[in-house]
Amino acid sequence: HFNPTRAPWRPGLNKKYMKLFDVYPINDITIVKAKGSYVWDQEGQQYLDLYGGHAVISIGHTHPHYVQRITEQLNKVGFYSNSIRIPLQEQLADKLGKVSGRPDYQLFLCNSGAEANENALKLASFHTGRKKVVAFRKSFHGRTSLAVAVTDNPAIVAPVNQTENVIFLPFNDDAALEECFAKQGNEIAAVIIEGIQGVGGINVAEAGFLQAISRLCKQYGSVFVADSVQCGYGRSGKFFSHDFAGVDADIYSMAKGMGNGFPVAGIIIAPELHAKHGMLGTTFGGNHLACAAALAVLEVIEQENLIANAAETGKYLMDELKKIPQLQRVRGKGLMIGFDVPEELKDLRKNLLWNQRVFTGEAKPNTIRLLPSLALRKKDADEFLEAIREEIHTMASVVVK
Ligand code: PMP
Numbered sequence: 001h002f003n004p005t006r007a008p009w010r011p012g013l014n015k016k017y018m019k020l021f022d023v024y025p026i027n028d029i030t031i032v033k034a035k036g037s038y039v040w041d042q043e044g045q046q047y048l049d050l051y052g053g054h055a056v057i058s059i060g061h062t063h064p065h066y067v068q069r070i071t072e073q074l075n076k077v078g079f080y081s082n083s084i085r086i087p088l089q090e091q092l093a094d095k096l097g098k099v100s101g102r103p104d105y106q107l108f109l110c111n112s113g114a115e116a117n118e119n120a121l122k123l124a125s126f127h128t129g130r131k132k133v134v135a136f137r138k139s140f141h142g143r144t145s146l147a148v149a150v151t152d153n154p155a156i157v158a159p160v161n162q163t164e165n166v167i168f169l170p171f172n173d174d175a176a177l178e179e180c181f182a183k184q185g186n187e188i189a190a191v192i193i194e195g196i197q198g199v200g201g202i203n204v205a206e207a208g209f210l211q212a213i214s215r216l217c218k219q220y221g222s223v224f225v226a227d228s229v230q231c232g233y234g235r236s237g238k239f240f241s242h243d244f245a246g247v248d249a250d251i252y253s254m255a256k257g258m259g260n261g262f263p264v265a266g267i268i269i270a271p272e273l274h275a276k277h278g279m280l281g282t283t284f285g286g287n288h289l290a291c292a293a294a295l296a297v298l299e300v301i302e303q304e305n306l307i308a309n310a311a312e313t314g315k316y317l318m319d320e321l322k323k324i325p326q327l328q329r330v331r332g333k334g335l336m337i338g339f340d341v342p343e344e345l346k347d348l349r350k351n352l353l354w355n356q357r358v359f360t361g362e363a364k365p366n367t368i369r370l371l372p373s374l375a376l377r378k379k380d381a382d383e384f385l386e387a388i389r390e391e392i393h394t395m396a397s398v399v400v401k
Contacts, residue, residue, distance in 0.1 A: 027353065034061030037373050037380045039359075048383055051359040055198065055230045055336070055371035058257030059300040063375075066260055066296040073292035080288065082281070088291035095298045096268065100239045102248075105268040109286030113229035113255035114142025116265040117192065119280050120251040121146045123267075124190035124223035126275045134180060134191040134222075136171040138200030141192060141227055150192050152200070171197065172209045177216065185220035195241030198230035198371075201363035202331055202338025210245035217250070223273065224249040229265075230336070233257035234301055234374050237311030237334030244333070257374070262293035306374040310334040317370070317381045326392050337370040338363065345395055348388075355394070356387035 029047075033040040037060060039047050049057065059066060073088075080086070089109060097103035110116055121133060135141070135150035142148060145161045152168055167184075169176045181188065191213050197203040217224040226232075226249035231241040233254060238244060240252055250273060255265035266285075284290070301307060314334035321330045321339055328340040341348045349368050352358045361369035372380070 036060040037376050045357060047353075047357045047359055048380060048387070049359045050370045050372040050376075050384055051361045052371050052373050053261065054256070054361060055235065056256045056259075056261055057373045058233055058235070058260050059297055059304070059306060060373040060375040061261075063260070063296075063300055065300055065303075066293065069292045069296035069299075070262065070289060073288055077288050079284075081283070082286060086286060086288060086291065088288055088295065089286045092286075092291050092295050092298075095295060096266075099298050099302060100252075100268065101243075102252075102268060104271050105252075106271070107266055107268050108280055109264065109266045109290070110282050111263050111284050111290075112142070112265050113227075113253065114144040114147040115282070115285075116229065116253035116255055116267050117141045117147040117150070117225070117227055118144045120223075120225045120227075120253050120267045121150070121190055121192065123251065123269065123273060123275050123280065124225060126279055127223060127273050128189045128221060130187055130189035130222075131165045132167060132184065132187045132189060133165060134167050134169060134177075134188055136169055136193055136197075138171060138197055138203060139168075139192070139194060139227075140197070140199035141194075142229075171200075171203055172206050174209060174212050177209070177212055181216045181220055185216065185222065188220060188222040190223040190225050191217055192225040192227055194227045194229075194231055195244070196231040196236060196333060196336050198336070198369070199363060201367045202336060202369055204331060204333060205242075205245075207245035210242055210247050214245075214247040214249070223251060226252045228252045229255045230371075231333075233297075234307035234310055235334055235336050235371070237307065237314060239307060241333060241336070258297065259290060259293045260297050262290060264290035264294045301374070304375060309376070310374040313376050313378060313381055316378060317376075317385070320381070320385050321388075324389065324392065326396075332370075335370070335372055335374055335376060338367045340366050341368060342366075345392065348391060348395065351391050351395065352387060356391055358384060358387050 030042050031039045032042050037049050039049050093107040133150055137152050139152045141151050148157050148161050149163050149166050195205050214224055226242045228240045250270045251267050253267050258264050311334050318337050321327055330339040332338050349360055349362055361371055363369055
């Protein structure tokens with residue numbers, strides 16, 4: 001009875017084609033060109049990019065040095081495996097040690113922010129032999145099993161990821177932190193915290209709070225993990241935003257801005273931390289192309305003084321935003337800025353996109369997030385300020401009518 005012409009697994013015959021799995025709400029814009037802080041769509045329409053593909057574009061789109069370094073590397077060798085020495089990894093570690101001011105740390109390379117945090121927490125658990133992790137309300141650390149377990153969003157935690165080993169504490173609450181350590185400090189493998197919460201709405205960790213975490217981790221032998229995936233890599237105006245508190249974490253996780261769009265991530269690890277050979281690993285992590293991309297990013301950050309630019313241009317932008325009376329709780333550091341919009345301006349972000357052609361980010365329920373390239377110029381910031389003032393003015397007059 002077998003009829004091959006009707007076999008459902010022969011594609012095309014039953015006209016069932018593969019579709020994309022329904023994951024993301026999508027704006028129907030196709031970007032075909034990008035340069036610096038600008039992108040263009042198929043119709044040639046220009047957009048100012050203050051979202052940077054979610055804090056990923058650190059040195060600006062299609063930077064010539066970056067393009068050249070990756071292209072040259074691709075023509076030499078694009079990939080081999082981690083069982084053979086890759087000198088580019090050593091060069092990257094050396095450069096990262098210098099730029100981050102932590103030459104004595106060790107580098108482990110992987111492919112995404114979630115994977116970086118996953119490995120950071122795993123290493124902390126191996127090192128301490130403990131199971132419990134302290135995380136904070138409104139945190140976001142990624143979507144793999146440990147990373148999502150320390151993320152404060154039950155909607156993205158599958159039953160298999162649920163664990164009683166994670167203790168969520170209120171953010172910036174010293175008393176709750178002290179109490180937690182007094183009770184069970186000897187069981188805590190790690191504390192994981194973003195220096196500035198990103199997805200959670202641009203919440204800056206107070207210096208005193210980070211200092212308390214550092215002190216308690218030392219006292220109880222727990223590992224301080226600084227998630228710097230979004231707030232790191234110069235975005236805050238320092239290499240790690242935790243640096244504002246003058247503390248050293250035991251592990252820093254990095255991704256997003258590290259590759260300016262090329263998937264590359266990593267953790268840097270304080271010299272005291274140990275894991276046995278083979279406990280961490282990955283096929284793609286630290287491949288030749290990823291290292292070339294990451295090296296190019298650090299070279300441009302250094303050559304163009306982008307961390308100082310993030311501090312300066314960010315301060316200018318934030319000061320000017322504070323002068324716009326309709327915007328509430330303007331906050332952040334460097335070029336990681338958030339502000340709240342009142343109910344009557346709830347469509348501001350959408351209107352900025354469709355009327356002013358500006359990309360921005362959001363955080364629920366009513367925060368607009370700015371995560372532009374660290375190379376954002378004052379004139380780009382001015383263009384945005386003019387666009388937002390104009391849009392607020394237009395929206396206000398529509399409401400009056
Ligand atoms: N940590 C933080 C602070 C993040 O913002 C993100 C991504 N939004 C992640 C981790 C996860 O990174 P990835 O998507 O590369 O896995």
